[in-house]
Amino acid sequence: MSFAPGDAVLVCDRPHPGHHRTPRYLKGRRGTVERVHEQFLDPETRAYGADGEPPRRLYLVAFEMPELFSGYEGRPDDRLLVDVFEHWLEDAP
Amino acid sequence: MTHGHNHDHDHDPVTTAGEPVTAARVRALEELLVERGIVTRDELRERIDWLVSRSPADGARLVARAWIDDDFRQRLLTDAREAALELGLDPGPSPVVVALENTETVHHMVVCTLCSCYPRALLGPPPDWYKSLPYRSRAVSDPRSVLREFGLALADDTDLRVVDSTADMRYLVVPRRPVGTDSLDEDALAALVTRDSMIGVAEPLEPSG
Numbered sequence: 001m002s003f004a005p006g007d008a009v010l011v012c013d014r015p016h017p018g019h020h021r022t023p024r025y026l027k028g029r030r031g032t033v034e035r036v037h038e039q040f041l042d043p044e045t046r047a048y049g050a051d052g053e054p055p056r057r058l059y060l061v062a063f064e065m066p067e068l069f070s071g072y073e074g075r076p077d078d079r080l081l082v083d084v085f086e087h088w089l090e091d092a093p
Numbered sequence: 094m095t096h097g098h099n100h101d102h103d104h105d106p107v108t109t110a111g112e113p114v115t116a117a118r119v120r121a122l123e124e125l126l127v128e129r130g131i132v133t134r135d136e137l138r139e140r141i142d143w144l145v146s147r148s149p150a151d152g153a154r155l156v157a158r159a160w161i162d163d164d165f166r167q168r169l170l171t172d173a174r175e176a177a178l179e180l181g182l183d184p185g186p187s188p189v190v191v192a193l194e195n196t197e198t199v200h201h202m203v204v205c206t207l208c209s210c211y212p213r214a215l216l217g218p219p220p221d222w223y224k225s226l227p228y229r230s231r232a233v234s235d236p237r238s239v240l241r242e243f244g245l246a247l248a249d250d251t252d253l254r255v256v257d258s259t260a261d262m263r264y265l266v267v268p269r270r271p272v273g274t275d276s277l278d279e280d281a282l283a284a285l286v287t288r289d290s291m292i293g294v295a296e297p298l299e300p301s302g
Contacts, residue, residue, distance in 0.1 A: 021259045023206050025233070038189060040261040058260055065236075065253075074237045078253040083260040 003059055007033045008092035011061075011084060019047035022088045029068060030092050034081055035060040042085075057086040144213060151182045152215040152265055153286035155192070156297075157279050160270040170194055173265060177215060185214025185263075193256065194267040195293070200247055201254045202240065202293030203264045204232035212263035216288055223292065233257060243294040256293075266293040274300050 003009060013028035021043050036059055041052025065078040072078070112120070126132045155176060159166035169176040173192040177184040184190055190212055193201040205211065206229045211219040222228050231239050236255045240247060247253065256264045268290040274282060277300060289295035 021207060023257065023259060025206070037262060043260070058262065060262075065255075069234050073235065075252055078236075078255075080233055080255045080257060082257040083262050085260065 002057060002086065003033045003036070003089060005033050005035060009033055009059075009061060009089045010092045012088050012090055016044070018044065020044050020088075022084060023082065025068070026063065026082060026084070029063055031061040031063040031082075031084075033059050034062040037083065040085075058083050059086065059089065061089070144218060147183075147185075147214055147217040149216045149286075149288035149291060150283070151177070152212070152288075152291045153283040154180055154182065154279075155215065155265070156267050156286045156291065157283035159192075159267055160274075160282055161279055166194075166267075169267065183214055185212075189261065190215065190263045190265060192265045192267050193254070193293075195269050197269075198251060199254060200251050200293065201256060201264075201266045202232065202236060203256045203258060203266060204229060205258045206230065206233055207259050210258040210260075210263065212265050214263075215265055216291060220288070240294060243289065245295055266291050268293075268295075268297050271297050271299055 009031055011022065011026045011029050011031065016022070036057070039055035039057050042054070042056045043052070046052035060081055061084045063080045063082065064076075065074055065080055066072045066076055068080060123137065127134055127137075155169055155173070158180060159169045165176065165179075168179070169192045173190040174184040176192070177190065193203075195201055203211075204223075209219055209224040211223060213219070228239065233255055236253055237247065240253075258264050268286065270282070271285060274285070277285075281300075285298040285300065287295060287298060290297045
């Protein structure tokens with residue numbers, strides 16, 4: 001599965017014991033792919049001495065602030081942009 | 094007796110007086126890494142010296158050049174690492190640096206909610222507040238009030254983009270050029286570009302006079 005700018009995505013809502021780079025406050029949240037970054041060695045295995053293979057694609061994903069935080073004080077178009085690895089993203093229904 | 098005077102008391106080791114728990118843990122890790130031959134003390138020293146030798150002056154040079162040279166500005170926004178190399182700056186070991194441009198209608202600010210990811214090569218060590226829990230949590234949930242605390246009141250029609258740098262990318266904000274700076278040369282412009290303005294919690298300084 002790979003994504004393109006503009007794709008609607010969901011951040012996987014799964015527990016992950018151990019090091020990972022997906023902030024908990026985003027799990028299960030809906031966003032839109034803003035940029036497609038390069039691939040990087042997988043931090044989840046590198047953190048424990050492995051080589052990080054296979055590399056994982058990283059995406060910059062945009063989330064609408066008012067959707068993320070109830071009672072958000074700001075403009076409706078305010079967004080949060082977060083780097084999320086591909087294996088933490090799925091197609092949004 | 095190894096240090097030249099006679100006494101009957103103990104000395105505390107140099108590094109542990111009042112040492113915080115985290116520092117003690119880091120030192121223990123360091124000892125182990127050295128003991129097992131994974132890194133040498135000199136490698137650690139070189140890395141630390143490199144880190145503390147970096148400063149926001151490098152980032153400011155990128156911004157000032159972008160303000161006066163539109164082609165360079167485009168290259169900076171496309172590939173900040175290449176742009177830094179073009180100016181003879183060291184973009185560091187981090188694979189990709191991304192420059193995000195503030196405009197009349199969009200303002201960017203950067204945070205790392207997970208730890209303290211920061212474009213150290215171009216900005217130097219991050220300020221303590223950047224690593225603090227209140228900044229790391231409130232910058233995403235209540236960013237406009239955080240900006241007000243930094244003295245930055247965004248215009249009502251400015252959209253905010255908060256960037257949470259969670260992984261391998263490092264983000265540098267290109268602030269807007271202050272008005273009244275048409276006559277300034279590149280060095281004078283660079284002097285207006287503060288660290289905080291490249292994190293996105295402040296505007297650049299106003300020109301004096």
